[in-house]
């Protein structure tokens with residue numbers, strides 16, 4: 001029998017259960033907070049061989065920490081009078097991840113504290129602060145109510161400039177309702193190829209009024225029944241609305257401009273359209289192709305700048321433009337940290353270029369849907385108002401309540417769609433709400 005190679009070092013003790021998930025969570029937080037990585041990218045390259053359950057737990061820790069970061073930082077600064085040591089930038093992620101588990105997750109206190117101390121010890125940057133991690137987290141665990149006392153989560157966890165914008169656009173009460181939803185972990189929404197009731201039953205979920213299946217689960221999506229078989233894809237209930245505004249697309253030539261990672265391309269292809277999917281990001285198009293292959297759907301995929309794309313004219317066009325994505329903070333809480341007020345104007349200028357070009361890709365008589373997952377009117381309502389004022393050959397084709405079941409609450413007086421995260425309250429917040437989206441349907445008349 002082959003002998004194992006001799007080593008002069010004593011064997012390392014095996015890592016305690018749950019260590020890998022916490023390591024990934026702390027590394028992810030460090031990359032997002034200190035190295036400008038997005039939440040999505042931080043988990044795109046998770047270490048090979050990692051158990052999907054560890055990955056899912058790490059993701060929940062990081063997303064929850066980002067969602068509640070203002071509250072968490074206030075808690076920590078109360079307990080650390082001298083602040084965080086500059087010499088150990090990785091200490092804050094260790095403390096944030098530990099405090100998140102103690103305050104906002106269903107993790108036993110001894111595991112949250114013990115594993116945070118283990119993580120601190122395992123890293124040269126933080127090893128000297130393991131005692132501090134232990135002391136701070138134990139104090140939080142001892143009296144959790146006292147730790148957060150007097151901190152208003154709605155003020156602490158939402159950047160002031162966003163709160164002010166939402167209050168100006170929708171009123172103070174609605175702005176507060178939007179911020180309140182961001183504090184809560186979102187449900188998993190999926191679009192199914194067929195038979196939502198069957199999938200709701202199989203996944204112990206529910207069918208929402210517009211046909212999306214909503215599932216409350218915290219495990220890895222890839223392990224759920226029907227994922228590998230390509231029976232459904234992940235898509236927020238609001239994100240599923242814009243493509244449906246094009247009506248019956250069976251046999252129509254439809255361009256999906258700004259298509260990746262392909263949620264709306266999949267809807268159009270599944271509805272029988274002949275889809276041309278355009279995006280300028282090769283990496284994101286690779287994900288679109290992967291998604292279509294899993295779903296056994298097809299589209300012509302073109303890597304191009306929509307502002308230069310000369311294809312068509314098409315029977316219908318969907319332009320799901322790049323935007324600030326402030327309607328998706330509940331799912332992408334890193335956006336609240338990375339976006340700046342000036343980004344709105346920059347993005348609005350890009351959207352104006354894209355919408356002007358996209359409308360020329362539509363056949364006379366054909367429809368175009370313009371959508372963004374932003375709550376900012378400059379990226380939605382104002383874009384369409386500007387286009388309609390500048391182009392007498394384009395008119396609004398108002399959406400009516402009888403077209404799509406359950407869509408009535410989201411139709412604006414002009415006949416556009418506006419969804420807000422605080423809408424659709426269905427009992428507990430965990431099963432309520434949807435992303436903030438804007439969509440308008442336009443027709444080219446000559």
Ligand SMILES: C[S@@+](CC[C@H](N)C(=O)[O-])C[C@H]1O[C@@H](n2cnc3c(N)ncnc32)[C@H](O)[C@@H]1O
Pocket residue numbers: 257258259260261262263264265278279280281284304305306307320321322323
């Ligand atoms: C909101 S996401 C699209 C989401 C997609 N429609 C879906 O449902 O899965 C916006 C996309 O626009 C792409 N994009 C940004 N600027 C672009 C441009 N000038 N031309 C083409 N694609 C662009 C981005 O790469 C990104 O994939």
